Amino acid sequence: MEVVFTFDVKDYQKRDLQTKFPQVMFHFNKKPQDAEVETATVIVTYGGDIDAALLERTAVLEWLMIASAGVEKMPLAEIAERGIRMTNVRGIHKVPMAESVLAHILALRRSLPLIYERQQVKEWNRKVGSTELRGSTALILGPGAIGSEIGRLLQAFGVRTIGCNRSGKKCESMDEVIIFDDLLDRLGEADYVISVLPSTPETKEMLLEEHFKAMKETVVFMNFGRGDLVKESVLLNALKNDEIGHAVLDVFETEPLPQENEFWTLPNCTVSPHVSSLSGKYVERALVIFESNLERWLQGVKALENIVDGGKGY
Incomplete structure (x- = not known):
């Protein structure tokens, strides 16, 4: 049995795999054209x-073991037709992504960008407009593994958390869970609207102009899921017309974000170049899931962890 990695891993990780699975022939850092x-x-x-x-x-x-969460760019129809199993690393992003979301929220709440800016010009000015997190409300689109970890951290700061998903099923670290159909009516309660939704036919361009008009003028909108959640023009208009207070964007319709894109220069927008999930422990955590599934596979157990439904896209 041969296993091909199309990316490289560290030497000690290669040795660990080869030692644990001597019956498997591993090939690392191979390109699609390699034999x-x-x-x-x-x-x-x-x-x-x-x-x-x-x-x-x-x-x-x-x-196919996908060392990421999203599969929307893959040939899902062909994979399904061939009967190829797909698994991903759902769950390993929750710690770095939740910490990234919290870091951005605290930075804005405690006026860190302004403080850093004034340091550059040596300006001693104690009027910074800082506020507290306690008592605010966060509406989290996609309260799964990542969303629940975001909720857990926010609850520790006294933030009320509202999860929003398709089913309305209760989720960990959510004070309340609503369904997508109720989103428009509840957006006005949120001080933070945080999306970690995957890209699916249901979520593509799910947020429309009317959703941003329903938000507080002071709300911070944060997209850490996929860039096709909202049309770029809709979000740009909401920011330029001050319909929302600020946007923190880790994902975009086009990546890398073109230099001429207005998001770069808007004062009420923070551009994060799709880095919220990055961590020195990323591959390490991915390999834990892969090794567990490989053990099952070799034992003839086909019920693998993190099976991806190609039809749903997650």
């Missing part, structure tokens, strides 16, 4: 290099 892909039973990838042409070259591929 090893053609005989791989398992491909471990970030997902962006998997296309229909690569699938046509694989003879015995049975499992």
